[in-house]
Amino acid sequence: MLEAITVENEYFSVVSEEDDFVVINKRPGINFHSEDGEFGVVVAAERYFKQKLFSVHRLDKMTSGILLLAKSSAAANRLSELFKNQDIQKFYLAISDKKPKKTQGLIKGGMEKSRRSMWKLTRSNDNLAITQFFSFSLGEGKRLFVVKPKTGKTHQIRVALKSIGSAICGDSIYATEEAHR
Structure with a gap:
Protein backbone atom coordinates (compact mmCIF):
# COMPACT_ATOMS: atom_id res chain seq x y z
CA MET A 1 0.00 0.00 0.00
CA LEU A 2 1.37 3.41 -0.96
CA GLU A 3 1.74 5.80 1.93
CA ALA A 4 0.87 9.35 0.87
CA ILE A 5 3.67 11.85 1.36
CA THR A 6 3.49 15.35 -0.03
CA VAL A 7 6.62 17.38 -0.64
CA GLU A 8 6.19 20.49 -2.77
CA ASN A 9 8.79 21.86 -5.16
CA GLU A 10 8.73 23.57 -8.54
CA TYR A 11 9.20 20.33 -10.52
CA PHE A 12 7.10 17.73 -8.71
CA SER A 13 5.46 16.65 -5.50
CA VAL A 14 6.27 13.34 -3.84
CA VAL A 15 3.39 10.88 -3.71
CA SER A 16 5.27 7.95 -2.19
CA GLU A 17 8.72 6.51 -1.63
CA GLU A 18 9.08 2.72 -1.60
CA ASP A 19 12.07 0.38 -1.31
CA ASP A 20 12.45 -0.06 -5.10
CA PHE A 21 10.86 3.07 -6.55
CA VAL A 22 9.47 6.54 -5.96
CA VAL A 23 6.16 7.93 -7.16
CA ILE A 24 6.07 11.61 -8.04
CA ASN A 25 3.46 13.96 -9.49
CA LYS A 26 5.17 15.92 -12.31
CA ARG A 27 4.05 19.52 -12.74
CA PRO A 28 2.97 20.74 -16.21
CA GLY A 29 5.48 22.71 -18.25
CA ILE A 30 8.46 20.82 -16.81
CA ASN A 31 10.79 18.96 -19.17
CA PHE A 32 11.15 15.25 -18.59
CA HIS A 33 14.77 15.20 -19.77
CA SER A 34 17.29 17.96 -19.13
CA GLU A 35 17.53 20.36 -22.06
CA ASP A 36 18.41 23.95 -22.92
CA GLY A 37 20.54 24.30 -19.79
CA GLU A 38 17.70 23.36 -17.44
CA PHE A 39 17.50 20.04 -15.73
CA GLY A 40 14.40 17.95 -16.17
CA VAL A 41 12.13 16.29 -13.63
CA VAL A 42 14.26 13.12 -13.39
CA VAL A 43 17.39 15.09 -12.46
CA ALA A 44 15.32 17.20 -10.03
CA ALA A 45 14.06 13.98 -8.40
CA GLU A 46 17.60 12.55 -8.26
CA ARG A 47 18.77 15.68 -6.47
CA TYR A 48 15.83 15.56 -4.07
CA PHE A 49 16.19 11.83 -3.24
CA LYS A 50 20.02 12.04 -3.40
CA GLN A 51 20.37 8.95 -5.58
CA LYS A 52 20.39 7.76 -9.20
CA LEU A 53 16.86 7.11 -10.49
CA PHE A 54 15.79 5.23 -13.60
CA SER A 55 12.82 6.30 -15.70
CA VAL A 56 10.23 3.64 -16.39
CA HIS A 57 7.93 5.79 -18.55
CA ARG A 58 7.76 9.47 -19.46
CA LEU A 59 5.40 12.41 -19.81
CA ASP A 60 5.52 15.25 -22.35
CA LYS A 61 6.60 18.67 -21.11
CA MET A 62 3.08 20.10 -21.10
CA THR A 63 1.63 17.06 -19.30
CA SER A 64 1.27 16.76 -15.56
CA GLY A 65 0.80 13.42 -13.83
CA ILE A 66 2.14 10.49 -11.89
CA LEU A 67 5.58 9.08 -12.72
CA LEU A 68 7.30 5.98 -11.39
CA LEU A 69 11.07 6.27 -11.05
CA ALA A 70 12.99 3.14 -10.13
CA LYS A 71 15.87 3.13 -7.65
CA SER A 72 17.88 0.54 -9.63
CA SER A 73 18.12 -0.70 -13.20
CA ALA A 74 16.78 -4.10 -12.03
CA ALA A 75 13.69 -2.44 -10.54
CA ALA A 76 13.28 -0.37 -13.73
CA ASN A 77 13.36 -3.56 -15.81
CA ARG A 78 10.74 -5.23 -13.58
CA LEU A 79 8.45 -2.18 -13.67
CA SER A 80 8.90 -1.79 -17.45
CA GLU A 81 7.88 -5.42 -17.88
CA LEU A 82 4.73 -4.78 -15.80
CA PHE A 83 3.83 -1.86 -18.10
CA LYS A 84 4.59 -3.94 -21.19
CA ASN A 85 2.32 -6.76 -19.97
CA GLN A 86 -0.28 -4.17 -18.94
CA ASP A 87 -0.16 -5.38 -15.33
CA ILE A 88 0.28 -1.67 -14.58
CA GLN A 89 -2.01 0.52 -16.63
CA LYS A 90 -1.83 4.21 -17.41
CA PHE A 91 -4.86 6.41 -17.91
Whole structure:
Protein backbone atom coordinates (compact mmCIF):
# COMPACT_ATOMS: atom_id res chain seq x y z
CA MET A 1 0.00 0.00 0.00
CA LEU A 2 1.37 3.41 -0.96
CA GLU A 3 1.74 5.80 1.93
CA ALA A 4 0.87 9.35 0.87
CA ILE A 5 3.67 11.85 1.36
CA THR A 6 3.49 15.35 -0.03
CA VAL A 7 6.62 17.38 -0.64
CA GLU A 8 6.19 20.49 -2.77
CA ASN A 9 8.79 21.86 -5.16
CA GLU A 10 8.73 23.57 -8.54
CA TYR A 11 9.20 20.33 -10.52
CA PHE A 12 7.10 17.73 -8.71
CA SER A 13 5.46 16.65 -5.50
CA VAL A 14 6.27 13.34 -3.84
CA VAL A 15 3.39 10.88 -3.71
CA SER A 16 5.27 7.95 -2.19
CA GLU A 17 8.72 6.51 -1.63
CA GLU A 18 9.08 2.72 -1.60
CA ASP A 19 12.07 0.38 -1.31
CA ASP A 20 12.45 -0.06 -5.10
CA PHE A 21 10.86 3.07 -6.55
CA VAL A 22 9.47 6.54 -5.96
CA VAL A 23 6.16 7.93 -7.16
CA ILE A 24 6.07 11.61 -8.04
CA ASN A 25 3.46 13.96 -9.49
CA LYS A 26 5.17 15.92 -12.31
CA ARG A 27 4.05 19.52 -12.74
CA PRO A 28 2.97 20.74 -16.21
CA GLY A 29 5.48 22.71 -18.25
CA ILE A 30 8.46 20.82 -16.81
CA ASN A 31 10.79 18.96 -19.17
CA PHE A 32 11.15 15.25 -18.59
CA HIS A 33 14.77 15.20 -19.77
CA SER A 34 17.29 17.96 -19.13
CA GLU A 35 17.53 20.36 -22.06
CA ASP A 36 18.41 23.95 -22.92
CA GLY A 37 20.54 24.30 -19.79
CA GLU A 38 17.70 23.36 -17.44
CA PHE A 39 17.50 20.04 -15.73
CA GLY A 40 14.40 17.95 -16.17
CA VAL A 41 12.13 16.29 -13.63
CA VAL A 42 14.26 13.12 -13.39
CA VAL A 43 17.39 15.09 -12.46
CA ALA A 44 15.32 17.20 -10.03
CA ALA A 45 14.06 13.98 -8.40
CA GLU A 46 17.60 12.55 -8.26
CA ARG A 47 18.77 15.68 -6.47
CA TYR A 48 15.83 15.56 -4.07
CA PHE A 49 16.19 11.83 -3.24
CA LYS A 50 20.02 12.04 -3.40
CA GLN A 51 20.37 8.95 -5.58
CA LYS A 52 20.39 7.76 -9.20
CA LEU A 53 16.86 7.11 -10.49
CA PHE A 54 15.79 5.23 -13.60
CA SER A 55 12.82 6.30 -15.70
CA VAL A 56 10.23 3.64 -16.39
CA HIS A 57 7.93 5.79 -18.55
CA ARG A 58 7.76 9.47 -19.46
CA LEU A 59 5.40 12.41 -19.81
CA ASP A 60 5.52 15.25 -22.35
CA LYS A 61 6.60 18.67 -21.11
CA MET A 62 3.08 20.10 -21.10
CA THR A 63 1.63 17.06 -19.30
CA SER A 64 1.27 16.76 -15.56
CA GLY A 65 0.80 13.42 -13.83
CA ILE A 66 2.14 10.49 -11.89
CA LEU A 67 5.58 9.08 -12.72
CA LEU A 68 7.30 5.98 -11.39
CA LEU A 69 11.07 6.27 -11.05
CA ALA A 70 12.99 3.14 -10.13
CA LYS A 71 15.87 3.13 -7.65
CA SER A 72 17.88 0.54 -9.63
CA SER A 73 18.12 -0.70 -13.20
CA ALA A 74 16.78 -4.10 -12.03
CA ALA A 75 13.69 -2.44 -10.54
CA ALA A 76 13.28 -0.37 -13.73
CA ASN A 77 13.36 -3.56 -15.81
CA ARG A 78 10.74 -5.23 -13.58
CA LEU A 79 8.45 -2.18 -13.67
CA SER A 80 8.90 -1.79 -17.45
CA GLU A 81 7.88 -5.42 -17.88
CA LEU A 82 4.73 -4.78 -15.80
CA PHE A 83 3.83 -1.86 -18.10
CA LYS A 84 4.59 -3.94 -21.19
CA ASN A 85 2.32 -6.76 -19.97
CA GLN A 86 -0.28 -4.17 -18.94
CA ASP A 87 -0.16 -5.38 -15.33
CA ILE A 88 0.28 -1.67 -14.58
CA GLN A 89 -2.01 0.52 -16.63
CA LYS A 90 -1.83 4.21 -17.41
CA PHE A 91 -4.86 6.41 -17.91
CA TYR A 92 -4.78 10.06 -18.92
CA LEU A 93 -7.38 12.81 -18.70
CA ALA A 94 -7.69 15.46 -21.38
CA ILE A 95 -10.17 18.22 -22.21
CA SER A 96 -11.20 19.20 -25.71
CA ASP A 97 -13.64 21.76 -27.07
CA LYS A 98 -14.70 19.45 -29.92
CA LYS A 99 -17.00 16.43 -29.71
CA PRO A 100 -15.79 13.33 -31.59
CA LYS A 101 -18.14 11.45 -33.93
CA LYS A 102 -18.03 8.46 -31.56
CA THR A 103 -17.94 8.81 -27.76
CA GLN A 104 -15.58 5.87 -27.35
CA GLY A 105 -13.32 3.68 -29.41
CA LEU A 106 -9.82 2.75 -30.55
CA ILE A 107 -7.57 5.04 -32.56
CA LYS A 108 -4.97 3.04 -34.43
CA GLY A 109 -2.34 4.04 -36.95
CA GLY A 110 1.29 4.54 -37.75
CA MET A 111 3.08 7.50 -36.19
CA GLU A 112 5.13 9.52 -38.66
CA LYS A 113 7.19 12.68 -38.16
CA SER A 114 5.51 15.68 -39.74
CA ARG A 115 6.47 19.35 -39.78
CA ARG A 116 7.51 21.71 -36.94
CA SER A 117 8.04 19.06 -34.23
CA MET A 118 4.66 17.51 -35.06
CA TRP A 119 3.71 13.89 -35.59
CA LYS A 120 0.83 12.57 -37.64
CA LEU A 121 -1.20 9.37 -37.70
CA THR A 122 -1.04 7.35 -40.93
CA ARG A 123 -2.79 4.26 -42.26
CA SER A 124 0.50 2.38 -42.04
CA ASN A 125 1.41 -0.12 -39.33
CA ASP A 126 4.95 1.30 -39.12
CA ASN A 127 5.58 2.73 -35.63
CA LEU A 128 2.06 1.61 -34.69
CA ALA A 129 0.19 3.59 -32.02
CA ILE A 130 -3.02 2.27 -30.45
CA THR A 131 -5.07 4.49 -28.16
CA GLN A 132 -8.39 3.71 -26.45
CA PHE A 133 -10.62 6.64 -25.49
CA PHE A 134 -13.87 7.42 -23.72
CA SER A 135 -15.49 10.84 -24.07
CA PHE A 136 -17.92 12.58 -21.69
CA SER A 137 -19.71 15.93 -21.86
CA LEU A 138 -18.56 18.58 -19.41
CA GLY A 139 -21.18 21.07 -20.63
CA GLU A 140 -20.43 24.44 -22.26
CA GLY A 141 -19.00 22.69 -25.35
CA LYS A 142 -16.19 20.93 -23.48
CA ARG A 143 -15.45 17.19 -23.53
CA LEU A 144 -13.56 15.12 -20.98
CA PHE A 145 -11.50 12.30 -22.46
CA VAL A 146 -10.29 9.32 -20.46
CA VAL A 147 -7.48 7.94 -22.58
CA LYS A 148 -5.62 4.66 -22.29
CA PRO A 149 -2.60 4.24 -24.56
CA LYS A 150 -2.00 0.63 -25.57
CA THR A 151 1.43 1.60 -26.94
CA GLY A 152 3.83 4.32 -25.87
CA LYS A 153 4.74 6.60 -28.76
CA THR A 154 5.90 10.22 -28.71
CA HIS A 155 2.89 12.60 -28.66
CA GLN A 156 0.60 9.57 -29.07
CA ILE A 157 -2.40 10.88 -27.12
CA ARG A 158 -2.14 14.37 -28.56
CA VAL A 159 -1.96 13.03 -32.13
CA ALA A 160 -4.73 10.47 -31.56
CA LEU A 161 -7.22 13.04 -30.24
CA LYS A 162 -6.34 15.50 -33.02
CA SER A 163 -6.93 12.71 -35.56
CA ILE A 164 -10.57 12.40 -34.42
CA GLY A 165 -11.05 16.18 -34.51
CA SER A 166 -10.80 16.66 -30.72
CA ALA A 167 -7.39 18.22 -30.10
CA ILE A 168 -6.54 18.85 -26.45
CA CYS A 169 -7.31 22.37 -25.23
CA GLY A 170 -4.14 24.29 -24.46
CA ASP A 171 -1.96 22.16 -26.75
CA SER A 172 0.37 24.63 -28.45
CA ILE A 173 1.28 22.22 -31.26
CA TYR A 174 -1.87 20.26 -32.19
CA ALA A 175 -4.84 22.39 -31.08
CA THR A 176 -6.45 25.14 -33.11
CA GLU A 177 -5.45 28.65 -32.04
CA GLU A 178 -8.81 29.08 -30.30
CA ALA A 179 -8.48 25.77 -28.38
CA HIS A 180 -4.86 26.58 -27.55
CA ARG A 181 -5.99 29.77 -25.78
